[in-house]
Amino acid sequence: MPVERVLPTPEAADLLELVRTMVDRELAPRVAADEERAAFPRDLFTQLGRAGLLGLPYPAAFGGGDQPYEVYLQVVEELARGWLAVGLGLSVHTLACFPIAEYGDTEQREALLGDLIGGELLGAYCLSEADSGSDAAAMATAATPTDEGYLVNGTKAWTTHGGVADFYTLFARTGGPGSGARGISCLHVPASTSGVAAAPPERKMGMSASPTASVRFDAARVGKEALIGQEGQGFSIAMAALDCGRLGIAACAVGVAQAAMDLAVGYARERRQFGRPIGEFQGVGFLLADMATQVEAARELYLAAARRRDSGQPFGVQAAMAKLFASDTAMRATTDAVQVLGGAGYTRDHPAERLMREAKVLQIVEGTNQIQRLVIGRYLSGHD
Known part of the structure; x- marks a missing residue:
């Protein structure tokens, strides 16, 4: 049954009505079968992107929707009502774009943000590891500085969209052993980077259509421009x-x-x-x-x-x-x-x-x- 909402603008009301229609026509008819088959609905994320829904809270100057979080979150809710894998997928993609949108320099935003939120790309957020979940500061994945940038080695666990994402927002240790939270940095790593590979998806209790996988970084090289914010600012x-x-x-x-x-x-x-x-x-x-x-x-x-x-x-x-x-x-x-x-x-x-x-x-x-x-x-x- 439709929930009565008080929305800040008529535009927001129209947006939510568009999402409800999409849920009823595109998501609801296929959720049961795709979850049963563990089929990732990448085509739906492409539709969301082309409808402008993958960049709702980000600036219009970069192709975003310039919507307040109050509106964006209600879109997430409506999508999750129809299919959690899609609603949570939008939330994860927004999370993966956040560091460049909020901490990236002008060059990074101009070079990357438009593509990240423009609708054709899908992101993942690489923070957790097998031995550092809630204790994120204990992560072991290392990004060793080189003359050209960073050499990344390690494995991230429980990565939503692992293996299907186009880019990974990676948190890795650039400081030495014992540097704790102050030794962690944030990097933008395209999924096509040599040395980046995902393990088979986890066999989960639910959300089978949303792949969750470990992502391995085996001597993966990224340039200096991959660093988001300052070294040591990642945590x-x-x-x-x-x-x-x-x-x-x-x-x-x-x-x-x-x-x-x-x-x-x-x-x-x-x-x-x-x-x-x-x-x-x-x-x-x-x-x-x-x-x-x-x-x-x-x-x-x-x-x-x-x-x-x-x-x-x-x-x-x-x-x-x-x-x-x-x-x-x-x-x-x-x-x-x-x-x-x-x-x-x-x-x-x-x-x-x-x-x-x-x-x-x-x-x-x-x-x-x-x-x-x-x-x-x-x-x-x-x-x-």
């Missing part, structure tokens, strides 16, 4: 990007929760037991009421954080809160949707079980929900 760039990325995950989570709620409400209206629709029974009605309240609250939480970002206010803690609450809401809503559908919800004939499997990853990516609680707790104790 702060990564953390700033993740604040934005967490809002993207929050929006994805609300989209999944909304889809689960729509499914449960529709079923509860149609399914009859004891002579009346099951939604009229208090046990089911209360589940639906809690679901609707939590989805609405999660949406308002990510929108409030987005408005803080749009107005130039600090928003990192609010992003952590939004990601935490929205992804927990998605897990709860999808679980309850399966319960409302009963035996039907446990079968693959209905999308409820797929939504439940997909919701779980949202409590893990862009910092686990335990890390979000740590961020919020540190802020409350005055140690942010």
Whole structure:
């Protein structure tokens, strides 16, 4: 059921209506089959790009949409409502473009940003490693300075779009052993670079159509122009990007929760037991009421954080809160949707079980929900 929204401009309302139409006509008819086949929908990302949706929050001067995060995130939500792999894919691509857009120099922005957000290219974000997930400062991938640029060696893990991306936003150690967070730098690495290769995709619980793979850098050489920002600035760039990325995950989570709620409400209206629709029974009605309240609250939480970002206010803690609450809401809503559908919800004939499997990853990516609680707790104790 369409969600009533208050949007800042008529243009934003038209944009969201375009996305809803795309979801209903292009995404919904194929999500089940493509997820079953683990088929990556690259053609849909090309469509998104040509519709101007891969660069929504970035400057129009470089081909972006000049949209506030308040609008961009609602587009992410709508896409995730139809197909999480696509909504999350847009969020990841936006995350991969963030360092050049925010920290790149004039030459880099003019040379690269237009192509990155123009619609034909797809990005990936290489931060995590097998032994450094939440502890990103412990990464081992090294970018050794050379006369021409950098020699990169190492492996990144859990890379969304690994193996299908056109470019990787890579965080690697340019400082020596023991340099910690201060020794990390950010590099732009085209996927065609010699020495860059992806492992086979991970076999995941959900989101099979979105490839997640380790990416190996084996004596991969990049020029000096690959460095984004200053040497040693990479960790702060990564953390700033993740604040934005967490809002993207929050929006994805609300989209999944909304889809689960729509499914449960529709079923509860149609399914009859004891002579009346099951939604009229208090046990089911209360589940639906809690679901609707939590989805609405999660949406308002990510929108409030987005408005803080749009107005130039600090928003990192609010992003952590939004990601935490929205992804927990998605897990709860999808679980309850399966319960409302009963035996039907446990079968693959209905999308409820797929939504439940997909919701779980949202409590893990862009910092686990335990890390979000740590961020919020540190802020409350005055140690942010």
